[in-house]
Amino acid sequence: NAGVTQTPKFQVLKTGQSMTLQCAQDMNHNSMYWYRQDPGMGLRLIYYSASEGTTDKGEVPNGYNVSRLNKREFSLRLESAAPSQTSVYFCASSERGGGGGRETQYFGPGTRLLVL
């Protein structure tokens, strides 16, 4: 039982390049999330998927797109990377989300992205 996995662990991009961050969970969770973590700013929600087939914007969605490929996988795409997107990206999942959910979120190990 691997929990939440993310690839790659580390990536360097040039401004304007595109890339996709992959996330998968094996806990049969319905909800998945993408956060970014910047120094002194804690975690900020980029996008989330309450259930398979749905996605919604979080606090900082600009410059990103997501795809909930199936129940297990939730990818984050940067179409044209900018230096402001240099950050650590975390994927998380929970059993269900929204509608009064109080369950725990489980996090992946993170992807460290540097945009030059």
Next chain:
Amino acid sequence: GNSVTQMEGPVTLSEEAFLTINCTYTATGYPSLFWYVQYPGEGLQLLLKATKADDKGSNKGFEATYRKETTSFHLEKGSVQVSDSAVYFCAYNFNKFYFGSGTKLNVKP
């Protein structure tokens, strides 16, 4: 609006010292409350949680009590170890997750 406020760090303690990291929240309703820990280079791990007023969450010697009257969920440990050095995040979940900005703890031998 909804928010989580936790004490700013870094907090530097000697081994075996007593630890308190304050956390207060602003929320309507009755959220579940969490402490997560992040070790260097890793993701966030659930440390403990409490789901209703007066509940005490505990794990690895850490404790936190859900105080509805003061909307607080302070993290405590009686005797910290060097291995406790990490960043600690307070969070609550009520329809969505709200995280504090994190408190870095450094424990010196």
